[in-house]
Amino acid sequence: MADTLQFNLVSPERSLASMQVTEVQIPGSDGDMTAMADHAPTITTLRPGVLKVSGPEGASEYVVTGGFAEIGDGGISVLAENAVAKADMDQATLKGMIDAATDTFAKAQEAKSDGVDAAAKTLADTVAIGDALGISVN
Amino acid sequence: MANLKDLKNRIQSVKNTRKITKAMQMVAAAKLRRAQEAAEQSRPYTERFNAVMAGLAASVGGSDTAPKLLSGTGSDATHLLVVMTSERGLCGGFNTNIAKKARAHADSLLAAGKTVKILTVGKKGRDSMKREFGQYYVGHVDLSDVKRLGYSDAQGIASDVLTRFDAGEFDVATLFYAKFVNVVTQIPTGQQIIPAAFETEEGAEAATLYDYEPSEEAILADLLPRGVATAIFSALLENAASEQGSRMSAMDNATRNAGDMIDKLTIQYNRSRQAVITNELIEIISGAEAL
Numbered sequence: 001m002a003d004t005l006q007f008n009l010v011s012p013e014r015s016l017a018s019m020q021v022t023e024v025q026i027p028g029s030d031g032d033m034t035a036m037a038d039h040a041p042t043i044t045t046l047r048p049g050v051l052k053v054s055g056p057e058g059a060s061e062y063v064v065t066g067g068f069a070e071i072g073d074g075g076i077s078v079l080a081e082n083a084v085a086k087a088d089m090d091q092a093t094l095k096g097m098i099d100a101a102t103d104t105f106a107k108a109q110e111a112k113s114d115g116v117d118a119a120a121k122t123l124a125d126t127v128a129i130g131d132a133l134g135i136s137v138n
Numbered sequence: 139m140a141n142l143k144d145l146k147n148r149i150q151s152v153k154n155t156r157k158i159t160k161a162m163q164m165v166a167a168a169k170l171r172r173a174q175e176a177a178e179q180s181r182p183y184t185e186r187f188n189a190v191m192a193g194l195a196a197s198v199g200g201s202d203t204a205p206k207l208l209s210g211t212g213s214d215a216t217h218l219l220v221v222m223t224s225e226r227g228l229c230g231g232f233n234t235n236i237a238k239k240a241r242a243h244a245d246s247l248l249a250a251g252k253t254v255k256i257l258t259v260g261k262k263g264r265d266s267m268k269r270e271f272g273q274y275y276v277g278h279v280d281l282s283d284v285k286r287l288g289y290s291d292a293q294g295i296a297s298d299v300l301t302r303f304d305a306g307e308f309d310v311a312t313l314f315y316a317k318f319v320n321v322v323t324q325i326p327t328g329q330q331i332i333p334a335a336f337e338t339e340e341g342a343e344a345a346t347l348y349d350y351e352p353s354e355e356a357i358l359a360d361l362l363p364r365g366v367a368t369a370i371f372s373a374l375l376e377n378a379a380s381e382q383g384s385r386m387s388a389m390d391n392a393t394r395n396a397g398d399m400i401d402k403l404t405i406q407y408n409r410s411r412q413a414v415i416t417n418e419l420i421e422i423i424s425g426a427e428a429l
Contacts (some may be wrong), residue, residue, distance in 0.1 A: 010186065012289040012371050014179040029360075030351050043190060044351040045360050068361060070190055072348075077186050081289065081364065 003037035006075030007053060009062060011083045016062065021055030024076050026069045027125075035071050042071045046080060048097070048125040050132050061086035063129055065097060066122075086133065094126075094135050101126040142414065145407040149400060156396035162228065163389035170321070170382035176287065177318070177375040184372050191365055192336040193348070194358050205355075207362040210333035211309045216253040218276075218308035219244060220299065220331075222315040222373060223263030224381040225282045230388030232316060232324065232381055233262040239326040240314040244271060255308055259295060259374075276307075287378055292371030299370075300363055303332055315373040316380035322387050324380035331369045334362060 007024055009017040023036045027049025035042075048065040064080035084093060105119040130136060195208055221240045223233045240263075244254050256271050258264040259279045268275050279295050281287075299311060311332035316324040350357055 008182070008186075010183045012180050012183045012292070012368060013176070015182050028351055033351075040349055041347060042349040042351060043194075043357060045357050066364070068190070068357065070186065070348075079183055079186055079190075081293075081367075 004055060005035075005037045005039075007055070008075065008077045009051070009053075009064075009080065009083055010077065011067075011080050016083050016085065017053070017060070019053075019055060019057055021053050021057075023054055024078075025052040026076075026078065027051060027064065028069070035069075035076055039071050039076075041073065042069075044069050044071075046078070048101070048122060048129055050086070050129060051078060051080075051083075063089050063133070065126065089133060089135065091135055094130050094133075097129070098123070098126050142407065142410055145403060145410065149403045149407060152396050152399050152403065156393055156400065159389045159392040159396060163386055163393060166229075166382045166386040166389060170379060170386055173375065173379040173382050174318075177372070177379050180372055180375055184368055187361075187365065187368050188336055191334070191361060194354060194361070195334070195336050198354050198358050205359050205362055207303070207332055207366070208334050208358065211306075214252070214310050216255065216308040216310070217247050218255045218257060218299070218302065218311040218332075220295075220311060220313045220370075221256060221258045221260075221263045221267055222313065222377050223258070223260035224377070225261050227262060228388065229381050229385035230391075232384035233260075233266070235324070235326045236314055236316055237263055237266045239328060240267065241270065243312065243314070243328055244274070257299070257302075260377075276302075287371075287374050289367070289371055292374055293367045295370050295374075296363065296367035299332070300366060308332075313369065313373050315377040316384075318376050318379040318383060321383045324384055329369065329373065331366055334365055334369075 004020040004022050005024075007017065007019055007021040008015070023034055025032060025034045026044065027047055028044040029047045030044070032049075033042075033044065045068045046064055046066060049063075051062045051064050053060050053062070062080075063084045063086060064078065065082045067078070067080040067082075069076060069078045082097075101119070101123040105116070105123045108115040108119040198208070219240055221236065223236050227233070240256075244256070247254050254271070254274045255276045256267050256274050257277045257279070258267055258275075259281060261280075261282060264278050277298070279298065281291060284291055302308060303311070310330065313329045313331050315327060315329075317327045318324055
């Protein structure tokens, strides 16, 4: 059996998962990365996307938006501002996320701030979650 | 005798008050447990977050390109005080203590010739801060409709604060809230959130060399605003627990006081009833003797 590592998924409101896993696929802001045991210590920010975990206890998926992942000696900690188990994800939740991202984008455009590109990317990423999960908001 | 009836009414009314305070105490106890659980559950996030931020801040903090949220604007002429209090009263000295702490801070800043701006969260603090520092008052965040504190509430406050910061409205932001120790002790605390101050833990954390993706600066720029929201969120949760704890002990005291009062009134009632009886007996006996 492959080596396992400790995986923690926490959001500000609660801790969602804490278990031994073999691999974690993280939606990093510069692209997806898969971390397994003995990965080099890395800190990456997250883009809105799907986090995939697989381990001896089976595979699970979470939708995360914003935050960061820390891969260290002790395992992986994912600190997501907002994390929802894939099973709990539905049209309404996704719509809420997309609306929030659209709102931020609109505000950034209005203010003509530097955040326009970042907001546009967040919006696109959030919409892409729907495709990844096969949920349509329309 | 009318006096007896008055006393009886009085006792009944105190008994009713005691029932109310007792109920409030029990409600506060239940809410306290919930608030403590919420605070407990947010702790892993806050701890990891601060540990990572401390590491990042230590490695980037010294450079000239460090974000303003970390290094400050270079002056400390204008201070924003974010005063967090409860939406409801009847919680002992909770709101007064926070307001007192904020007031002392504001006074010392004003004495040092700084400009002070005040943002309040929670109705009770708004009333008392507005009364005294009306001209410095810049805004209020209303949470009276919020049943269960969520991270999005903290994000709302944070974005308000950050917008003001970006607009150059202030240089330093300090958060005022009550730190929950236990049911009888809540410590009013002032915590500086902008520029961010992270407690650097010596040793273990510095030992690991991380790869950063994207760059350290980019991560820091992304995470600092979130750090403000995280600090506000944990302060909100602490405050909520403190409020309920404070209300619980206040109501406990009130219940006990009501009990004492009932005892006293009952003794007084019994005495005056006895006096009436004795009086009547004397009248009867002396009437019989006169015959």
